[in-house]
Amino acid sequence: xQLIVGLGNPGSKYGKTRHNIGFRFLDLLAESRGxxxxxxxxxxxxxxxxxxGDSKVLLxxxxxxxxxxxxxxxxxxxxxxxxxxxxIVVYDDLDLPAGRIRLKKGGGHGGHNGLKSLNxxxxxxxxxxxxxxxxxxxxxxxxxWVLGQASEKDRAFExxxxxxxxxxxxxxxxxxxxxxxxxxxxxxxx
Numbered sequence: 001x002q003l004i005v006g007l008g009n010p011g012s013k014y015g016k017t018r019h020n021i022g023f024r025f026l027d028l029l030a031e032s033r034g035x036x037x038x039x040x041x042x043x044x045x046x047x048x049x050x051x052x053g054d055s056k057v058l059l060x061x062x063x064x065x066x067x068x069x070x071x072x073x074x075x076x077x078x079x080x081x082x083x084x085x086x087x088i089v090v091y092d093d094l095d096l097p098a099g100r101i102r103l104k105k106g107g108g109h110g111g112h113n114g115l116k117s118l119n120x121x122x123x124x125x126x127x128x129x130x131x132x133x134x135x136x137x138x139x140x141x142x143x144x145w146v147l148g149q150a151s152e153k154d155r156a157f158e159x160x161x162x163x164x165x166x167x168x169x170x171x172x173x174x175x176x177x178x179x180x181x182x183x184x185x186x187x188x189x190x
Contacts, residue, residue: 002057002173003082004029005073007091007114009147010063018134019066019146021158022090025132026059028162029169037061043079044072052173067113074121087127088172089118094142096133098150099157099188101165103172103181104129128177132161164188 008014008023015023026048030037035048037059048059058080062072077087085105091114096102106126109115119125134154137145150158164187165172171180 001055001080001082001086003060003073003077003080003087004057005060005062005069005087005089005118007066007069007089008061009066010061014147016149017147018150018154019092021092021132021134023061024158025090025130025162025165026061029166030059032166035059039063043076045076057173066117068117069114070117070119070121073118077122084122084124084126085128087122088130089115089127090130090132091115092134092146093131094134094136094146096131096135098133098135098154099161100133101161101184101188102129102131102133103177103184104131105177128172128175130165130172132158132165161188 004026006022006026008020014020030048033050035050037046037048040047044063046061046063050057050059058076060073060076062069064071091112093102105128107129108125109119134146134150136142164184168180168183
C-alpha cells in the first residue's frame, strides 16, 4: 500500500491559495483516475482509494491545518502499516520559482511547517517529496504570500506543471525518480 499526500489547508477560504497546491494536484490526480474523495473524520482527512493492479493506494488530503499535517498522516500510516518510504508528499516550495518541480527522497523539512509536522509524526523522513515551486515574494512577509492567491501567470505555470507531473506519475509511483525528474525537467524547459 502507498499513501499519496497533498498538503494544504482545509476550507474553501484557502482553496486557491499558493499553499494549497498539493490539494489541487491531488484533486486533479483523483479526477484523472475517476476517483472521489470522501471524509474520513477518524483520520482527520479526506481520502480517495485507488486500486492499481494488486496494490491499494490512498490519496490523502489532511483536514488539519498545514502546520499539523502529521496529525492526520501519522495515524493513517500506522493504521495501514505504511512505511515512510511508501509515502509520496506533494506540496508548495518557496525556494523554487513558479513553474518548477523538484523530486526528492528523504531529507529535512527545509523550513516547511507541513513537512516539519510529518517528520514529527512518522518514524523517519524517508518519504518522497514532490516540491512544486511557488516562488518567494519580492518584498515583505512570506505568510501573506503563501496564503495569497497566485497570479494568472502563476496559475498558467501551475497548470503546465500539473500536466507534466501527471504524465510522469506512473514512473514516480514505481520509484523511478531520476528518470521522472529528467523527463519533467526536459518538458518544462522546452
